[in-house]
Amino acid sequence: MTLESKAYHMANCAFVNLSSGEVRLEQTPPSLVRSLLGGRGLNMAYLAALLRRAGGAAAVDPLGPDNPLIIGTGLLSGTIAPNAARFNVSAKSPETLGLGDANCGGFFAAAMRRAGVDRLIVSGRAERPSYLLLEAGTIRILPAEAFWGMGVYEVQQALKELHGARAVAAVIGPAGEHQVHMAAIMTGKKNAAGRCGMGAVMGSKNLKAVVALGAGKLPVADPAAMRQARIEQTAHLKKSKVIKVLGQLGTPFLYDVSNQLGAIRTRNSQDNFFEDSLNAAEFEKRSDKMLACTSCVVHCRHRNTLGGEGPEYSTVGLLGANLGIASAEHVIHLNNLVNELGLDASSTGSIIAWAMELYQRGLIDDELTDGPLLWGDFERVHELILDIAHRRGFGDLLAESSQARHRLPDGAQDYLIAVKDLPQSDPHDVRYIKSFALGIAVASRGADHLRNRPTLDILRLPDEARRAIFGFETSRDPTSYEGKARMVAWHDDIYAVADCLGICKFVTHGFNSPHLLGYEHFARLIEAATGMHFAEGELRQAGQRVIDLERLLNLEFGRTRADDTLPKRYFDEPLPARVTKGHRIERAKFETMLDEYYQARGWDRAGRPSAERLAELEELIRLSAEAGDGGQGPAPG
Amino acid sequence: MASMRVHVRLGEPLWRQVNTREVELELPSGAVVGDMLEALGRRYPELQSYLVEAEVPPTVFLADAMADLTTPLYDGARPTLIWAAAGG
Known part of the structure; x- marks a missing residue:
């Protein structure tokens, strides 16, 4: 089916039912756009409506066919507005059994809009591995057996070979295929819609990738005004030292800040400072370029010399200090590994640290963990991450993320660094501020x-x-x-x-x-x-309306004041x-x-x-x- | 006039402006943190804009506590300067 480009932005919303093969193309009413703009806001309104229709937010199985997977670009995504590269993915979360939402940069949002789709809502479950191809307002459901099992970057390369260099894809890796609760949806080597297990929802639908073949420029109402705003706002941003420093060093420079303060989450937040060997200079030595997303004026992402991109500060902390791993090179290895497998680095680091503390305290033992689980053991962590992504052995239990607490001994919950069952995203210990x-x-x-x-x-x-x-x-x-x-x-x-x-x-x-x-x-x-x-x-x-809408959704998921803790x-x-x-x-x-x-x-x-x-x-x-x-x-x- | 020596540790990204992670300063007796920042700026003009700019003022830790511009220094003090920001 073809979707005509409409005169207003955020109009084009595509519904794909993978069970029936139906593709419907609808217009988002202008009044909704006016109220909620796009991206996360519009996603939430559709999520609320579709979960109610499927039987209610609390009742819907997050890995069942009725859970909608909503990929929504922002109102300015794909324009030349500064740093307007992002999209949100929303669904009921298998990781938290509550509101699932993840935000992602890279080049996919711009490509999706240039392919004529502002928002994509996927329901049902394909009978066999599939992917979606978006081009000029058309959507096709295509077989993906040949891509199933591939890593994140591997599958994107294969899709580019098939559809040409302009193909930009949002994909899952093995973690999403195995419905790991902390699986991400990835684009490029590192950009991740990482939070809340959106990759698992995509995997549950047998959907390996969404490929956008964008063309041309996104039309805007007043191109001259847009150019002028871009020029002036870029100049304004470039006066900022923060922007300059992020462009030079990336986010790893923040590790030293938190570490000196005594607020770097270390060994599952038992300690609050760690080695200087994870300072930004160590990652700089292993970086050969700074990369950017669509229309970015910051360029904060390292291309590392071990074949990947990153790590960010959050990964340095959570796959480094939080696991007792002091080697920058090891952290880069783990960063590249979780990205290629399609795992959320924050949840992965937090959940492994949780397991390590349970082992340290004797709450779990070798019988459950398939062997020692010790702080700083890089080889074991490497192996465990592979096991999580493929749901093997002890990794299968950790693949449940916070929900694993239901299968662990009493008291395990006390050491879980999570709120509303979502492991804390960044490595900053919040007890001080x-x-x-x-x-x-x-x-x-x-x-x-x-x-x-x-x-x-x-x-x-x-x-x-x-x-x-x-x-x-x-x-x-x-x-x-x-x-x-x-x-x-x-x-x-x-x-x-x-x-x-x-x-x-x-x-x-x-x-x-x-x-x-x-x-x-x-x-x-x-x-x-x-x-x-x-x-x-x-x-x-x-x-404010978006925050209130999310609150309403949380109430429908059964969340109460007691969950704001x-x-x-x-x-x-x-x-x-x-x-x-x-x-x-x-x-x-x-x-x-x-x-x-x-x-x-x-x-x-x-x-x-x-x-x-x-x-x-x-x-x-x-x-x-x-x-x-x-x-x-x-x-x- | 009596003086004192302080050893200032420069955190990220401040040390890069002067290519050293620690600076020894001689300050007059009775100097406070504000005097130290002024002295640093005088010795290292390239650091000046990080020390006075309102966008992200430097944060100073002294003896495991957060210091103000008026916090007194002492001989042998080892203050740390950081530049706080957040990341994803």
């Missing part, structure tokens, strides 16, 4: 820093500077609980807007610097790209050394901060949005359901 702690506790998908991290909190900016940024009073002390709830809510909103637009956090106001792109910049880009005018306040409201260790055990020594999260103060957060969000004490907001969200879900119907009835498999 209270806003970071609240952020991972309330993040809609689980323990994740990319939803709301208030990094500025550690800079101890002067009162007037913080007031100018946030518009309200906060404590300058990062260890204080005062004013931090509103700070987290403020970050929730702007990061949600960035995710809806397909913009990278590294250029988003507040993530690393108060001098990056804010609502006013975003509004100008949106108007140039689509002709839609947004006041700055309206954009922030769109972000932290790993037990963060409450009970003070950090052992360095600047952060003695710090932990005090439960009573945390609960007060949570009350304040709910208040800042306009939720009641149980974390429920207002009746007025819920009515507005119901209307958005109804519109999504209608758009999905296309007059042809339900989509599930």
Whole structure:
């Protein structure tokens, strides 16, 4: 079937039912785009509608045919807007049994839009391994037996050989094929929609790849205005030292920052500092180029000399310090391995560290683990990662990620560094900076820093500077609980807007610097790209709407206030050394901060949005359901 | 006037501006962290913009605690300068 390109952005939504082979092409109503923009926001409305239709969010089997896999580009993805490379993948998560959502860069989002599809919603299950080919608004379901079993980069190369060099693919590796709960969807050598096991959902549908054959440029409403905005905003970004440093060193430079502070997660957060041998200079020695995503002005990704890309700071921490592995070369090996297998580096490092501590404490033994499981044992970790991806032996149990706790001895849960069953994404121990702690506790998908991290909190900016940024009073002390709830809510909103637009956090106001792109910049880009005018306040409201929609989804998954919490260790055990020594999260103060957060969000004490907001969200879900119907009835498999 | 010596450890990415990870400074007795940053900027102009710019002000740790510009230094102090940011 062919989808005509429409005059407005984010219009083109494709529904593919792999069970029946049906492909339907529908238009997303402009009012939905206006309310939720695109990317993560629109994904959530469709996810809510489709899960309800399939029997309810709590009831749907995340690895069954009724779980929709939604791949949605951002409203600005594929345009020349700075760092507008990203897309979101959403579904019910097999890792958490809750809201699944992962954000990814690279070149796929731009290719998908240039192939005429803004959003792809896949349901059902193919009888045999398959892949989707997107080109000029057409979608074909093609056999993928020849590609099944291939690694992430291997399959992308094979698809390029078959479809030509312009083919850009989002794929799963062996981990996704084996429905490992922490399997990622990958594009390029390293770009990952890593969080929440979206690769397992794709594997459960027998879907190996989505290949986009993009052509031409994405039309925009006012090309001259777009060019001018790009020029001015790029110049603005290039004045930032953060942008410059990220382009020179990549994210590994952050390891030293956390390590000196005493906040690098080490040996499953039993310790908080580790070896200097994982400092950025060691990775620089093994990097020959810095790479970028579509329209990027940062260039933060290392091409390593061992044949892969990365590692990022999160991988340095979680496959390094967190496992007691001190060799930079070993960390690069593990980084390249998880990427080729299609595993989320954050969950993989966190889950193996959890298992290592359980072994250290005698809660599990050689009989279960197939042999010793010791800190720093690179060879064993290497072997275990392969076993996880292929679900062999002890690896099969760890492939369940947090859900493995149901098959482990009592007490195992106490050592799991996860929130809402999602292992913590970054290697920063949050016991010192209270806003970071609240952020991972309330993040809609689980323990994740990319939803709301208030990094500025550690800079101890002067009162007037913080007031100018946030518009309200906060404590300058990062260890204080005062004013931090509103700070987290403020970050929730702007990061949600960035995710809806397909913009990278590294250029988003507040993530690393108060001098990056804010609502006013975003509004100008949106108007140039689509002709839609947004006041700055309206954009922030769109972000708030997305957060509330995710809250509604979480309530439908059965989440409650009790799930907005932290790993037990963060409450009970003070950090052992360095600047952060003695710090932990005090439960009573945390609960007060949570009350304040709910208040800042306009939720009641149980974390429920207002009746007025819920009515507005119901209307958005109804519109999504209608758009999905296309007059042809339900989509599930 | 009496003086004191402090050994400043430069974290990422500050040390790269001066190609050394540790700097010894001689400061007047009674100097505070702000004086130390000024002295560093005078000795290493290439470091200056990292020390005074409001975008990401340097964070100073001293004796396992976070220091302010007014935190007193002492002879033999080993402060660490870092430049805080976040990553994915």
